Amino acid sequence: MPPQVRPDVVRRAHDNNGATVTLPDPVPADPSRPDVRWMPAHIAAAQLARGETTALALVESCQAAWDAHHGQVNAIVLADFEAAREAALQSDARRQAGRSRGPLDGVPFSIKESFDVAGWPTTCGVPGRADHRAGADAVVVERLRAHGAVLLGKTNVPLGLRDWQSYNAVYGTTRNPHDLSRTPGGSSGGSAAAVCAGMSYFDIGSDIGSSLRNPAHYCGVFSHKSSHGIVPLRGHGNARAGFAEQDINVAGPVARSARDLELVLRAIVGPDAADAPAWQLDLPPCDHTRLADFRVAVLPSHPLAEVDAAVSGAIEQLGHQLEAAGAQVAWNVRPDFDAAQLWRIYVLLLRATTSFHMDDAAFADALARAGDPHGDDADYASLQFTGAALSHRHWLLMQQAREAFARAWNRFFGDFDVLLCPAASTTAFALDEQGEPWQRTIQVNGQPWPLTSQLFWAGHSGLCGLPSTVAPIGPARDGLPVGVQIVARRYGDLTSLRFAQLLEDAGHGFRPPRIASSPNR
Missing domain, CATH: 3.90.1300.10 (Amidase signature (AS) domain)
Known part of the structure; x- marks a missing residue:
């Protein structure tokens, strides 16, 4: 089992101008305020804006939760708190100089292991990819860094992102903070467990088969599966920009408050760089103010x-x-x-999409087991092979x-x-x-x-x-x-x-x- 904290593989944060800024000491805890361990991201952002806390204090709170519970929960499986503290100091310096990048500046977050972070592994839980290193940040990581959010680490996933649990031979098993004998869900199970356990203020996961939704449900947190196509997936699970955007799959936030979800979603939505000159996103507002x-x-x-x-x-x-x-x-x-027809077509198209991640031997096995795409078989165990072998015409x-x-x-x-x-x-x-x-x-x-x-x-x-x-x-x-x-x-x-x-x-x-x-x- 490789070490859980891997500072040797991560890209370090650096001060853009090399200046050293003396920062005020963290503000002592106020019993009348929310417990910092469970504070929603939007409350933390408001306290940062008012000077009532610092980004460094928020990072240290997350590290304290990680120190206390990582051995049992195993949610953030790749972390670099040293780089996070450096990024937090830069954020605090920006605020002190009146150059805040917005409400997320200084708020600590984690990211699902399947999203690329430059210099870090992206294994998707596959042992054969343990030595892989990403060459650049995924779009969502790039956008959150641009907003000043502080990356803490990566959260655990199941093998190949294909389970409603989160365990693999690279990083081990993630457990539900509410009951350590139970699953936190999957494939964004580490995301929900980290947020639930106070190790991170929010996380970005992905969802093609309830991978954001079941972990939030199991762990008692909030998540948002975005409308397909509004959050770019470049840099997720080997996805690249261009014409081959994944079908059905989406990215979205996990957090301890519904207001956090909107705050984070607004930071990551919009066209990828290649499309940005031609169109922009304008989500329809909701005017309802009462249930x-x-x-x-x-x-x-x-x-x-x-x-x-x-x-x-x-x-x-x-x-x-x-x-x-x-x-x-x-x-x-x-x-x-x-x-029933929708279920059948969903499973076929789901497995057609995920077939991209199959190796040649697994795909050959699917071809041998595939049935009639237009038959009446409704058994998932059979449909998964038929879907993986689906022809473009049938698709x-x-x-x-x-x-x-x-x-x-x-x-x-x-x-x-x-x-x-x-x-x-x-x-x-x-x-x-x-x-x-x-x-x-x-x-x-x-x-x-x-x-x-x-x-x-x-x-x-x-x-x-x-x-x-x-x-x-x-x-x-x-x-x-x-x-x-x-x-x-x-x-x-x-x-x-x-x-x-x-x-x-x-x-x-x-x-x-x-x-x-x-x-x-």
Whole structure:
């Protein structure tokens, strides 16, 4: 197992003008203010702006949380706190000189391991890539650095980013801070665990199969799966700029507050450099100021992916609370499409996209196992091979069906502002590293269901590129965190985010994990 802190592989921060600035001592903690360990990023940004704290103090708080809990949680698996302190000192110097780069200047963050950081490994959990070093920052890292945010390290992922857990032979197993015997989710599980454990103020993850959504749900934090295409993926998982942008896959933030999600999203959205001269992004605003202003559809479960009562019950309770608050609530409504057909096409196109990461032997095996793309097989274990071997012609033919699904979603969002549904079928399940993900089961209402059945809640909205914000609404009946997935029309990111912000204002927010009571464990 390689060392968890790898200062030898990271690019060091340097003072742009070489000047040495004497900074004030960190402001002593004020008991009336939020605990710095669990402070949302936007509160930290406000305190920085008012001179009530320093970037250096924020970095040291994150390092203290890492020192206390890394041995149990194993979320930030590549870190360079020395470089982070140097970057924090530069940020504090800019603020002292009146040259702040904006609200994120000095706020510490982490990044999912699959995003490139110049000089650091990008393995995606694959041992064969342990010696890889990225030549440049991913776009999202580049943009956050430009805003002055302070990079702390990289967070753990599953092998090849293909599991709802986060473990691999390079960096080991990440555990849920609320219950160390359970998964934090995946593939952005390290992202959610780091933010939950106070090791980072926010993180950037990716999502093609609920990889941002299930970790937020399992860990009791917030996440935002952005509308497809609004955040460039250059520098993620070997993705490059140009005409081969990944289908379905998106990047987005993980944080301890819904307001943090919007703050970070605004810093990373917009066209990549090559496209910037031709177009700019202008997301439609959301004018609603109260939960009562929203037209809400509630879908607590679905026959194709039954949801455990611990999760569906929490979403039902939320729906009743919204009714009491004056919102227009409709129960168990669905878009007018064949959900089974959508599931099938989603899995095929999902695995067509991820086939890019298969080696030649794995692809040859998929070719040998592939079935009829237009057959009626609905079993994930079979569809994954058929999807990986999909021809370009078959891929193009499936776009007609996807367009029909997208039109149905547009009709649906003519009647509703948001759809509330699960991010996953259960609360965080016990760690299980035996066999392949598609060979495992989970217990839903006392019955075994394929682990991959939960992908229904990923593809239901993800296939058509819709934004989804996950907000904590728990704890659930079993005492574990539970979240709700808030889906809006495509490019309605500010609508799902506004709804999550109003839920947070109504008391549905982040709750510190159990490890907080035993920092020396």
